[in-house]
Amino acid sequence: MTQELSKEPETPVGTGADAGLDQMTATKETLEDYTLRFAPRSYRKWSTRVVGISALGGIAYLADFAIGANIGIAYGTTNALWGILIFAVVVMLTGFPVAYYSARYNIDLDLVTRGSGFGYYGSVVTNVIFATFTFIFFALEGSIMAQGLQLGLGIPLWIGYAASTLIIFPLVIYGMKVLSTLQVWTTPLWLVLMVAPFGYLVITHPESVGQFFAYQGENGVQGFDLGSTLLAAGVCLSLIAQIAEQNDYLRFMPPKTPENKRSWWTWMFLAGPGWVIFGAIKQIVGLFLAVYLIANVADSAGIANQPVHQFLEIYQNFLPPWLAMTLAVVLVVISQVKINVTNAYSGSLAWTNSFTRVTKTYPGRLVFLAFNLLIALVLMEANMFDFLNTILGFYANCGMAWVVVVASDIVFNKYLLKLSPKQPEFRRGMLYDFNPVGFGSMLIAAGVSVLAFFGGLGAAIRPYSPLVAIGLALVLPPIIAVATKGKYYLRRTDDGIDLPMLDEYGNPSDVHLKCHVCHHDYERPDMIKSAVGAGEAAGEKAKAESYICSLCLSTDKTGEKVLPAQK
Incomplete structure (x- = not known):
């Protein structure tokens, strides 16, 4: 295709x-x-549909199931659902403007960031934030695959970690040409394997729905609690930087013309901010499966948050054990490959962008592909599942600060105040090295929210660190742009x-x-x-x-x- x-x-x-x-x-x-530059029209020969499906293929990860299960087990179903809703709304609102800019102007989020208040060197820090996102979630997905290989084939975890890393490298060498084919052809099978267990439970075990809504979590949280809801939302919002991976595909959208306008907008939305619709559904399903296991399967509390066990247990209810095991392992492997080729690809772009700008040297994307995979492998060997909520909760504050600042600059400073150039600029010499509008706003928003997350502003403020990050990142860009009269955007x-x-x-x-x-x-x-x-x-x-x-x-x-x- x-x-x-x-x-x-x-x-x-x-x-x-x-x-x-x-x-x-x-x-x-x-x-x-086109690692570090504008993606030219002569290269962008894919249809809007192929680009959109390729981008959505990157959200096939099983981490959503683990995240949904973790926050539900910690805070109860009610608070988890409200947290997921907050997450979806924030991602949708912030993801739309940045996805539009990547698809319309055919540049990735780093290049959009440069001209949206950060400056030529200022966006290097956001590249590091994004690269961190890619290896954290690569490690998470690789860990899930290793669990599947251990369960199905008896492969030791440490070998499974290495295998889940090495298998990705050759698939990412040739970029979009291979990735688009891989994502398009594996999506139908992945959808069937993922939806089947949930559909089976709802139809044949309707009581599982009542158990799901009544679940109060390990701490027995009674009903709605704002603090618990916001802590749950904070974990989910660690995924806000996923829009940058979506944009790595969206930059290859064909030109928007009167003939393809409807298709262009549809796939830009679905593959851009629309990814969160599918992500939120997967988190809810992950929690649903975890609650079912806790309520109905003995000694399952320790594995209820592990997707491979979730699917295996449900498959075994209506399939022979050998087939249930086979399908569970196949689902895990397909999901891990679909997302980790994107994690590895996007991470290599982010590291290369940063290194080239700082050193004026281009060593090749494959060098940083290997570097990103090595970091992810170290995280897997350190058993990151044991401290997943802390990692994601901390990271969310940095990711939110970045993406919300860029979205705020586009909406307020470009379109409403007209202090920021409407067409994104990314070329050296056209931009100042640093722009306090975006760069300063992000540092303040991230710094204060991380301080709040670790209790530095008091225990009462700790659950509200996501709101601190979002609020500061939203209001600071227009305030600083007005104060500086927009003079640091264009050199x-x-x-x-x-x-x-x-x-x-x-x-x-x-x-x-x-x-x-x-x-x-x-x-x-x-x-x-x-x-x-x-x-x-x-x-x-x-x-x-x-x-x-x-x-x-x-x-x-x-x-x-x-x-x-x-x-």
């Missing part, structure tokens, strides 16, 4: 000391996944190229220009005028204007090709 790539050009030859191996490696590798308003950035439908232009460093053609939004022309760099007088692509400019160690700030 995917389209073949255009033929790869010959590896270019650099033209300066800073334009050697980094540019050659970058040019060759980004033909597949330049003119990129030196006298060609329109958008076509007649408002899509990024597909006009091609040649980069004078790597000698490869890139589309207009990825290009900027070079401060030093090809001839000047060689000590000769330039005969014509020279352009440079965003990645070659990012790896310019001398900075001589960066245009000066406008006065």
Whole structure:
């Protein structure tokens, strides 16, 4: 269902000391996944449907089942359900603007973040936050797969951890081309295996519904409790950064035209903020299965939060033991592969983005793919299931601060106050290194909410740390933007190229220009005028204007090709 790539050009030859191996490696590798730059129209040949299904395939993870079970066991069904509702509403509202910007302008969330109040280097910290998200959830899913392999095949956990890590590496090497095919073809089987146990219980054991709603958790919480609800919501909101993984697919959406407008909006919504609808359903189902096990299966309290045991126990109710075990293991393996190829892919993008900007060196995405997988493997070997709620509750505060700040900047500063440039800017030289609007807002929101989470503001405030993060991240960007009059968004308003950035439908232009460093053609939004022309760099007088692509400019160690700030 995917389209073949255009033929790869010959590896270019650099033209300066800073334009050697980094540019050659970058040019060759980004033909597949466009790691650090705008995704050009010539590459985006997938339909809106294929892009949408590929993005939704990334939410096949079983961690939602574990999260739903954990918060329900800790706080009771009523508070867990209210916490899940809060989580879904927050993710939906914040996810829509950032998903739209990635799909409309064909850039990932890091590039959106740069121009939404953070600055060229300011968004590096958000990349680290996102990379942390990817290896935490990679480790969580890998742990679930290892549990399945141990239960079904008797494989020791430590070997299962290694196997669940190594199997992912070859699948992620070729980026979107392989991932889209994998996600599309595995989704139907995954849906059947996931829905069957829940449907069986509701139909054949209707009393399980009453048990579910009456469950009060380990601590016997009576009915609705605001503090417990917010603590549950905080754990769920650790998933708020999932929108960044969705955007890694959404950036490959085709141009929006009058002919595909309805399909474009539908799949942008479903694959963007709409992911949380499916995520919330899975959390509720995970809690439902856990309550059933606790109420009806002896000695199940210790395993009720483990998805592999949840599905195995239910399958055994209506299938032969050998088939139940087989299907449980197949479900776990498919789910783990579907999500962890996305975790590994997105994590490698995030680390590469940060490293390249800070060091002006591009070592290749595969280096950081291996690095991300190694960190995840260490977490698995440390048995992260034992402290899952604490990890996710802490992380949620950082993730919320980032995503809500970006959403706030788009909604308030770009559209209402018009202090932030409406079209996202990501190129070096066009942006200031740091912008206090987003960068400052995120640091304050994350810092104060983490302090609250660990009780630094008093025990009474601790359950409200998610509200602290959301509230500060929402109001600070417009306040700081007004105070600074928006002057730290753009270092330049003119990129030196006298060609329109958008076509007649408002899509990024597909006009091609040649980069004078790597000698490869890139589309207009990825290009900027070079401060030093090809001839000047060689000590000769330039005969014509020279352009440079965003990645070659990012790896310019001398900075001589960066245009000066406008006065």
